[in-house]
Amino acid sequence: MSIAAPLRRNLVTPTTLVLAALAVIGFLFIGMRLIYGLGAVTNLNSGYSWGIWVAIDIFIGTALGCGGFSMAILVYVFNRGEYHPLVRPALLGGLFGYTLGGMAAFTDLGRYWQAYNILLPWHWQPNSIMFEIALCLLAYTAVVWIEFAPVFLERWRFPAIKHFLDRWMFVFIALGVLLPFMHQSSFGSAVLVMGTKLSPLWFTVWLPLLFVVSAILMGYGVVMFEATVVSNSFGLPSEHALISKLSRVVGWVTVGWLVIRWADLLDRGVVSLAFAGDLKSWTFWIENALFAGTAVVFLTPAGRASQRASFLGAVALLVAGALYRLDALIIGLRPVGNWIYFPSLPELMVTIGIIALEILLYLVFIKMFAVLPVAEESSPRTADRRLP
Amino acid sequence: MTDVDRRDFLMGAGFAAAGAAVPTEAAAIARPPKEMPPQAVGMLYDSTLCIGCKACVAACKAANNMPVDIPEHLSDWNETTWDSAEDLSGHTLNVIKVYRNGTVEQKDREIDGFAFIKRHCLHCVDPSCVSVCPVGAMKKDPVTGIVSYDPDACIGCRYCVYGCPFGVPQFDLNNPFGKIAKCEFCRHLQKDGKVPACCDVCPTGASLFGPVKDLEQEIERRLAAPAGTPYRFPRGKLGEDRPPNVGTIPSYIKGIYGEHEAGGTQVRYLAGVPFPKLGLPTVGPQSPASLAEGVQHTIYYWLIAPLVAFAGLAFLARRNAPRPDADNTPKSQGGRS
Numbered sequence: 112m113s114i115a116a117p118l119r120r121n122l123v124t125p126t127t128l129v130l131a132a133l134a135v136i137g138f139l140f141i142g143m144r145l146i147y148g149l150g151a152v153t154n155l156n157s158g159y160s161w162g163i164w165v166a167i168d169i170f171i172g173t174a175l176g177c178g179g180f181s182m183a184i185l186v187y188v189f190n191r192g193e194y195h196p197l198v199r200p201a202l203l204g205g206l207f208g209y210t211l212g213g214m215a216a217f218t219d220l221g222r223y224w225q226a227y228n229i230l231l232p233w234h235w236q237p238n239s240i241m242f243e244i245a246l247c248l249l250a251y252t253a254v255v256w257i258e259f260a261p262v263f264l265e266r267w268r269f270p271a272i273k274h275f276l277d278r279w280m281f282v283f284i285a286l287g288v289l290l291p292f293m294h295q296s297s298f299g300s301a302v303l304v305m306g307t308k309l310s311p312l313w314f315t316v317w318l319p320l321l322f323v324v325s326a327i328l329m330g331y332g333v334v335m336f337e338a339t340v341v342s343n344s345f346g347l348p349s350e351h352a353l354i355s356k357l358s359r360v361v362g363w364v365t366v367g368w369l370v371i372r373w374a375d376l377l378d379r380g381v382v383s384l385a386f387a388g389d390l391k392s393w394t395f396w397i398e399n400a401l402f403a404g405t406a407v408v409f410l411t412p413a414g415r416a417s418q419r420a421s422f423l424g425a426v427a428l429l430v431a432g433a434l435y436r437l438d439a440l441i442i443g444l445r446p447v448g449n450w451i452y453f454p455s456l457p458e459l460m461v462t463i464g465i466i467a468l469e470i471l472l473y474l475v476f477i478k479m480f481a482v483l484p485v486a487e488e489s490s491p492r493t494a495d496r497r498l499p
Numbered sequence: 500m501t502d503v504d505r506r507d508f509l510m511g512a513g514f515a516a517a518g519a520a521v522p523t524e525a526a527a528i529a530r531p532p533k534e535m536p537p538q539a540v541g542m543l544y545d546s547t548l549c550i551g552c553k554a555c556v557a558a559c560k561a562a563n564n565m566p567v568d569i570p571e572h573l574s575d576w577n578e579t580t581w582d583s584a585e586d587l588s589g590h591t592l593n594v595i596k597v598y599r600n601g602t603v604e605q606k607d608r609e610i611d612g613f614a615f616i617k618r619h620c621l622h623c624v625d626p627s628c629v630s631v632c633p634v635g636a637m638k639k640d641p642v643t644g645i646v647s648y649d650p651d652a653c654i655g656c657r658y659c660v661y662g663c664p665f666g667v668p669q670f671d672l673n674n675p676f677g678k679i680a681k682c683e684f685c686r687h688l689q690k691d692g693k694v695p696a697c698c699d700v701c702p703t704g705a706s707l708f709g710p711v712k713d714l715e716q717e718i719e720r721r722l723a724a725p726a727g728t729p730y731r732f733p734r735g736k737l738g739e740d741r742p743p744n745v746g747t748i749p750s751y752i753k754g755i756y757g758e759h760e761a762g763g764t765q766v767r768y769l770a771g772v773p774f775p776k777l778g779l780p781t782v783g784p785q786s787p788a789s790l791a792e793g794v795q796h797t798i799y800y801w802l803i804a805p806l807v808a809f810a811g812l813a814f815l816a817r818r819n820a821p822r823p824d825a826d827n828t829p830k831s832q833g834g835r836s
């Protein structure tokens with residue numbers, strides 16, 4: 112077992128400088144958008160009222176922030192304490208995925224100066240799935256900060272608060288599993304209103320389930336991706352043993368996801384649409400091939416044994432989940448009228464800037480706070496915990 | 500399978516099984532559709548009567564304080580003279596479009612013909628826009644059924660634009676303080692007992708205002724009469740004593756657009772050319788809102804499932820989380836953690 116400690120490396124490196132530059136550019140365009148309006152920066156139109164800021168920054172970004180959620184399911188619900196070292200870095204990813212996702216949502220609101228209306232009970236519209244998502248996202252963002260707070264408290268030493276938090280942490284851990292279950296499935300329900308405006312390759316009553324399970328998968332994908340990249344680039348002890356164990360779980364969940372997806376497609380008899388040869392059918396196949404490829408890598412001993420193969424598997428899983436969301440929100444759309452949408456350069460730069468800021472903050476935090484497992488610990492802690 | 504293998508497999512299977520609890524039949528899980536309000540007001544647009552004069556477009560702009568819309572590619576020959584809106588937009592609530600085919604010889608004929616079509620909000624019986632709006636900016640009047648919009652509540656999320664099956668609401672993207680533009684059935688005029696502007700000015704009665712019940716009877720009368728029958732088409736408001744437009748019954752295509760679409764709407768269309776050709780989207784009879792809300796209400800019924808889940812999760816987290824006091828109690832023999 113290993114314990115977490117700050118990396119204590121140089122904060123200013125070529126990587127962090129590039130990331131910071133990208134973030135600054137992104138924020139300049141955000142400023143432009145707030146002053147001149149959405150049309151000045153984006154290519155949104157009447158047929159595509161939601162673009163990549165919603166699809167990537169919110170729907171995909173928060174799913175990429177599901178590492179903490181996915182690991183919590185494994186560690187706390189299925190009681191697999193051996194994965195505990197992966198929880199903190201995963202939570203950190205969630206911290207920024209959700210916080211910046213919320214910021215992107217604010218930027219995307221056409222009447223952002225009235226955004227607080229969503230908090231005023233007399234405006235509440237409980238039938239709205241967006242309403243549920245908004246409150247749930249806000250609550251979860253707060254929960255991730257609380258779940259992560261011990262890391263700050265350890266550094267700045269507030270024993271009283273830390274003691275209180277330690278005592279009640281189980282409440283936040285439980286919320287940290289429940290809330291993402293709610294809003295990640297609601298992301299799927301949010302698409303249900305599309306009816307005939309979404310290609311039947313994606314439109315199904317199973318959308319909530321497909322969304323939440325793919326979010327869990329993407330959460331695992333992020334954990335594996337991040338563990339490999341970080342341990343390689345900082346020369347930390349490899350976590351491949353743990354990752355390869357985890358990948359078997361992920362492999363089976365991926366199979367489960369594909370079973371639901373295809374049973375539903377066959378049940379509704381719409382597979383023929385996948386042979387139309389248009390953009391929709393191509394992305395459909397890419398998305399499914401990536402999911403299937405991940406399952407194959409993660410369920411064969413050779414694939415799991417190879418660090419490179421499991422890393423590629425994790426990347427494939429992330430791309431698959433992201434593409435599934437992009438398809439269900441934008442590519443699979445059949446708007447009323449002949450509208451087409453492709454993001455503008457400034458629009459892309461905002462999204463890139465937000466992602467860059469996420470990575471930058473992640474790097475800064477692992478260098479300043481005890482997030483990553485660095486030092487080897489002599490005793491097997493998980494065994495101890497199970498003693499009476 | 501080893502033991503660990505089986506546990507992993509079961510986790511995958513568990514997710515698959517969790518889904519089996521959701522009925523596959525879309526109808527089974529939808530909540531009951533909303534009913535037409537008793538005193539619902541509506542509009543009948545008869546494409547065969549429309550002469551494409553666009554008086555309704557101009558009147559709509561005047562009645563709702565909207566600027567004229569002149570697309571860039573038309574601005575050479577039309578500087579500010581008249582409104583040439585081509586589609587609904589942030590400042591166009593109502594638009595007349597043309598269908599053209601082949602030699603464009605005869606009106607209301609699909610082949611080698613042409614026809615007009617009017618686009619605006621259909622005031623759905625079970626509106627998606629009302630269902631999706633997180634802050635209740637879109638509201639349906641329980642008596643008249645008019646679907647209204649409140650810019651002071653709206654946060655500009657554009658979910659209504661995304662969700663409307665008919666592509667109606669428009670967000671004014673080019674204005675930093677933009678808002679949603681959508682026909683509200685001239686509710687400010689109706690409040691004073693006036694007729695909605697577009698129906699008021701329509702010279703032929705192509706846009707006809709009235710209670711939905713009466714409009715339905717009017718539609719039946721028109722469809723029942725054989726083509727060529729002399730007919731007095733009412734103008735303005737059904738039942739009002741304006742002089743009618745005297746003409747003959749055209750040959751209508753089958754169907755009344757708006758009767759069943761998306762659970763029914765308060766605006767109905769009659770036409771001589773198939774509706775999809777006129778650019779009206781093909782929408783199924785189930786109201787999308789009833790399905791989306793049905794799924795959501797099933798999952799969140801009285802918040803029972805989330806609360807039970809929370810209790811279970813809290814129990815598991817308490818049992819399985821590392822003990823805070825593990826550092827210094829004898830429980831953790833064998834080293835620090």
Ligand code: SF4
Binds near residue numbers: 622623663664666667
């Ligand atoms: S047509 Fe669209 S905007 Fe009008 S009531 Fe129906 S859903 Fe709402």
Ligand code: SF4
Binds near residue numbers: 631656659660
């Ligand atoms: S854009 Fe405004 S009216 Fe439309 S759903 Fe969002 S808050 Fe409601």
Ligand code: SF4
Binds near residue numbers: 563619
């Ligand atoms: S009812 Fe009023 S707002 Fe609606 S289309 Fe007619 S004139 Fe325009």
